[in-house]
Amino acid sequence: MKLGCMQTLRVIKKVDFGVYLADKDQAKAEERVLLPKKQVPDQTIVGDEIEVFLYRDSKDRMIxxxxxxxxxxxxxxVLTVKEVGRIGAFLDWGLEKDLLLPYKEQTRKVHEGDEILVRLYIDKSNxxxxxxxxxxxxxxxxxxxxxxDEVEGRVYEFGHDFGTFLAIDDKxxxxxxxxxxxxxxxLGDVITVEVTGIKEDGKLDVSMRKKAYMQMDDDAERIMDLIESYAGVLPFTEKATPEIIFRETGLSKAAFKRAVGRLYKERRIQITDGKIRKAD
Structure with missing residues (x-):
C-alpha cells in the first residue's frame, strides 16, 4: 500500500464503522487500512476491489x-492557501484534512487565498x-x-542570482x-509575458517588458515620476553604473538610456552636472 497514491485495494473485513482494505496482490493481508463507512460504496462485500487514496488523518493514522x-x-x-498557522500554511487539496505547507518548504511567504504551485512529498515523519x-x-x-508568443505564467520561485521562475500554463x-x-x-502571481528565447534543453526565456519601441513611453513616464519624487532633480544620469540605475529605477542601463533620450528630445528634462533635472 502506497501513501499519497491512488490504488486499488481489496475489502478484507466489514465492520460497523467501515471496511478494512488490503493489497489485492498479497497472499496474506499483513497491512490493512480503514475506509470509513461514509466512503464505502453501497452493496460492498468482502472480496470487492475499491480504488482509494491513502493519507493520514488528524490522529496521524493511515486512512x-x-x-x-x-x-x-x-x-x-496549483492549490489554494486556506489559512496560515503557527507551523505553516494549510492548503485545500480536496480532502477533509487540509494539506500542510511547512514554513521551511516555502520559498516565499504565502497568504490566505493565494493560489500557488506546489509539489507533494513524504516528510521524515512519514x-x-x-x-x-x-x-x-x-x-x-x-x-x-x-x-x-505571448503566454501566461505563474511565479513559483525567486532565484536572485538568475531571475524569476515561472511555470507557463502551470506546466x-x-x-x-x-x-x-x-x-x-x-508567489503564485499569474502574469502575461513574451517568449524571448528557447534554450537547447527546452526551457524558455521570457520577458514582462514590451518591445523596446513600445516600452520606451512607459519607461519615460516612470523616470519622470522618479524625478518628481526627488524634488525635480535626479542625482545621477545614464552614465551611472548599471547597478545604481537598476536599484533606483528597476530598469536596465540600456532601457534607462533610451527613456532618458526620449525625455531629452521632448525637452522635458535637462542633463547638467551629472544630474537629470525636470525642465522648467
Missing amino acids: ATTTHPFITLNEIA RLCASTRGIYEGLSTNPPYQIG YSAMIPKHEDTSHLQ
Missing part, C-alpha cells in the same frame, strides 16, 4: 478515501506535505511555443532575467 485529491505523490499542482521547492525539476521542457519551465524588476510580484 483511505474514495475521493480523488487535487494532487498525488511527487506531482505538481506524513504527506506540500513544498514550493523542487518545482523546477518537475516542469516540462517540451514547450509548444515560438519566440514572440512549462520559464525564467524572467534578473535585470527585469520583479519586486512587485508574489
Whole structure:
C-alpha cells in the first residue's frame, strides 16, 4: 500500500464503522487500512476491489478515501492557501484534512487565498506535505511555443542570482532575467509575458517588458515620476553604473538610456552636472 497514491485495494473485513482494505496482490493481508463507512460504496462485500487514496488523518493514522485529491505523490499542482498557522500554511487539496505547507518548504511567504504551485512529498515523519521547492525539476521542457508568443505564467520561485521562475500554463519551465524588476510580484502571481528565447534543453526565456519601441513611453513616464519624487532633480544620469540605475529605477542601463533620450528630445528634462533635472 502506497501513501499519497491512488490504488486499488481489496475489502478484507466489514465492520460497523467501515471496511478494512488490503493489497489485492498479497497472499496474506499483513497491512490493512480503514475506509470509513461514509466512503464505502453501497452493496460492498468482502472480496470487492475499491480504488482509494491513502493519507493520514488528524490522529496521524493511515486512512483511505474514495475521493480523488487535487494532487498525488511527487506531482505538481496549483492549490489554494486556506489559512496560515503557527507551523505553516494549510492548503485545500480536496480532502477533509487540509494539506500542510511547512514554513521551511516555502520559498516565499504565502497568504490566505493565494493560489500557488506546489509539489507533494513524504516528510521524515512519514506524513504527506506540500513544498514550493523542487518545482523546477518537475516542469516540462517540451514547450509548444515560438519566440514572440505571448503566454501566461505563474511565479513559483525567486532565484536572485538568475531571475524569476515561472511555470507557463502551470506546466512549462520559464525564467524572467534578473535585470527585469520583479519586486512587485508574489508567489503564485499569474502574469502575461513574451517568449524571448528557447534554450537547447527546452526551457524558455521570457520577458514582462514590451518591445523596446513600445516600452520606451512607459519607461519615460516612470523616470519622470522618479524625478518628481526627488524634488525635480535626479542625482545621477545614464552614465551611472548599471547597478545604481537598476536599484533606483528597476530598469536596465540600456532601457534607462533610451527613456532618458526620449525625455531629452521632448525637452522635458535637462542633463547638467551629472544630474537629470525636470525642465522648467
